Amino acid sequence: MPSLSDYSASFVVAKKLYSMICCYFICACLSMEVKFQRSKVSENVLRNAVSRTLQIKCNRMRTFIDENHDSLHLHISQLRQFAASTGGLVLDEIRALVWPVLASSLVQDSFTDQETASTFSDSDFESAHSDFTYEEHDSTIDSATILSSYIFLILSSPTLKDLQSHREWNQVQMDVQRTLARFPPDISDKERCTLQEDLTPLIVKILWSCPRFHYYQGFHDVCLTLLLVLGNEKAEHVGTLLANNGIFKGYLLRKLEDTVLRDLDLMHVLLWKVDEELEKVVRAVELGSLFALSWPLTWFSHALHHYHQIVLCFDFFLATHALTPIFLTSAVVLWRSNAVLNCSRDMASIHHLLNVIPNDIPVQALINDAQDLFRMFPPSRLRGPLMEDYQHLINISRIRKPSFPKTSLRKWLVAGTATAAIYVLSRYMFITSSY
Missing domain, CATH: 1.10.8 (Helicase, Ruva Protein; domain 3)
Known part of the structure; x- marks a missing residue:
C-alpha cells in the first residue's frame, strides 16, 4: 500500500506539471494575442493607406473639375482614367x-x-x-x-x-x-x-x-x-x-437571346483560355450562362449587396468598352474557381454557388482582373479566332461522347426534361418575378 509520502510526491509532481501546462497555455495565448494585434495593426495601416490614397485622388479630381468645369466634355480621356482606375470616382x-x-x-x-x-x-x-x-x-x-x-x-x-x-x-x-x-x-x-x-x-x-x-x-x-x-x-x-x-x-x-446571352457565350471562351479545368467542369454539367444573366443586364446592381460596390462598377462601365461587364462577369467566375471545383459536380449545385455573389466580394480587385482580361483577349480576337477555336473544341467533345442505348436515352430524356422544368421554374424567377 502506497505511503503518505508517496502521495505527497505524486501531488508535487502533478502540481508542477499543472503549473507547466498553465504557463504554456498562457504563453500560447499571449503569442496569439500578439499575432492578432499585429494583424490588426497591419489591417489598420493598410486601411489608412488606402483611405489616404483615395483622399489624394479625390483632391486631384476636384481640382481638375474646378479648373475645367465648363469644358469637361473636352477631357473625356482623363475622366475615363479617373473612373476606371482604383477607387473609381470615390464620391x-x-x-x-x-x-x-x-x-x-x-x-x-x-x-x-x-x-x-x-x-x-x-x-x-x-x-x-x-x-x-x-x-x-x-x-x-x-x-x-x-x-x-x-x-x-x-x-x-x-x-x-x-x-x-x-x-x-x-x-x-x-x-x-x-x-x-x-x-x-x-x-x-x-x-x-x-x-x-x-x-x-x-x-x-x-x-x-x-x-x-x-x-x-x-x-x-x-x-x-x-x-x-x-x-x-x-x-x-x-x-x-x-x-x-x-x-x-x-x-x-431585341430579345435577350440575341444580345446579352450571346455576349455571355464569350465568358466560356475566357474561362477556357484562363482556367481549362474550370471550363471543363462548367461545360460537363452544362451550366450555361443563365446564372449570370442579371450581372451584365443590371451592371451588377441586382447582384451586389452594397451600394459602394455597385457605384464602383458603374464608374468602371461608364468609362470603358461596352463589353467590360462580360469581362467582369468572367473575372467573378474565375475568382470562384476553387469553390466550383470543390462543389458537387452537378448543374444545380454549381448554378446556386455562382448565382449568389458573396458579401465580401473584392470588387476592385476583380475590376483590375477584368481590365487584364480585356487587354489579353480584346473583343475582336475573342469573337474571332478564339471563338472559332472554342467552337471547334466543343464540336470535337460532342463527337467523342458515347452514345446511349435507346431505352436509356428515352428514360434520360423524360427524367431530364422533368428535372429541367422544375429547376427552371424555381431558379430563373429573375426573368419573371424575382425583383
Whole structure:
C-alpha cells in the first residue's frame, strides 16, 4: 500500500506539471494575442493607406473639375482614367458631375453597332477611338446629335397621365415596389416612398424616348442606381443616353437571346483560355450562362449587396468598352474557381454557388482582373479566332461522347426534361418575378 509520502510526491509532481501546462497555455495565448494585434495593426495601416490614397485622388479630381468645369466634355480621356482606375470616382458628388459627361461619350462596341445598324436604319453611331481599348474600333456618340435629341425630349416631355398610359407602366411599377422593399437598406419609409414616386415615372420616361423600347426586368435596378447618385433630372438624362446609345439599347430593342446571352457565350471562351479545368467542369454539367444573366443586364446592381460596390462598377462601365461587364462577369467566375471545383459536380449545385455573389466580394480587385482580361483577349480576337477555336473544341467533345442505348436515352430524356422544368421554374424567377 502506497505511503503518505508517496502521495505527497505524486501531488508535487502533478502540481508542477499543472503549473507547466498553465504557463504554456498562457504563453500560447499571449503569442496569439500578439499575432492578432499585429494583424490588426497591419489591417489598420493598410486601411489608412488606402483611405489616404483615395483622399489624394479625390483632391486631384476636384481640382481638375474646378479648373475645367465648363469644358469637361473636352477631357473625356482623363475622366475615363479617373473612373476606371482604383477607387473609381470615390464620391457621389464627383459622380454627379462626371457620369453625365461619360454617358454622353460612351465607348461603343463596333460589332453591336454594325448589327444594330443593319436591323434598325436610324442608328446614329459614329466611329471614334477609345482610350481603354487597344485594337478595337469603337464609337462614341456625336455631341450635336445628343444635344438635339435631348432638347427634343425636353420639349416633348410627356405628362404623368401620358406615362401612366404607357404599356409598360404597370410592370415597371410592380418591379419598383418589389425592389424598394429590399434596397436601398437603412432609409426611412418616407424616403422609400419618395424614391418609388420618382423611379417609376423616370423609367417610363426613358422608355418613352423610343417607341420600340420594351422594358426588361432589371432595367429598374440600373435606373435606381442612377436616381440615388444623380437625382431625378440628371438620372433621366443619363438613363436616356444609356438607353439610346449604350449597351442597354440592344437589351431594350431585341430579345435577350440575341444580345446579352450571346455576349455571355464569350465568358466560356475566357474561362477556357484562363482556367481549362474550370471550363471543363462548367461545360460537363452544362451550366450555361443563365446564372449570370442579371450581372451584365443590371451592371451588377441586382447582384451586389452594397451600394459602394455597385457605384464602383458603374464608374468602371461608364468609362470603358461596352463589353467590360462580360469581362467582369468572367473575372467573378474565375475568382470562384476553387469553390466550383470543390462543389458537387452537378448543374444545380454549381448554378446556386455562382448565382449568389458573396458579401465580401473584392470588387476592385476583380475590376483590375477584368481590365487584364480585356487587354489579353480584346473583343475582336475573342469573337474571332478564339471563338472559332472554342467552337471547334466543343464540336470535337460532342463527337467523342458515347452514345446511349435507346431505352436509356428515352428514360434520360423524360427524367431530364422533368428535372429541367422544375429547376427552371424555381431558379430563373429573375426573368419573371424575382425583383
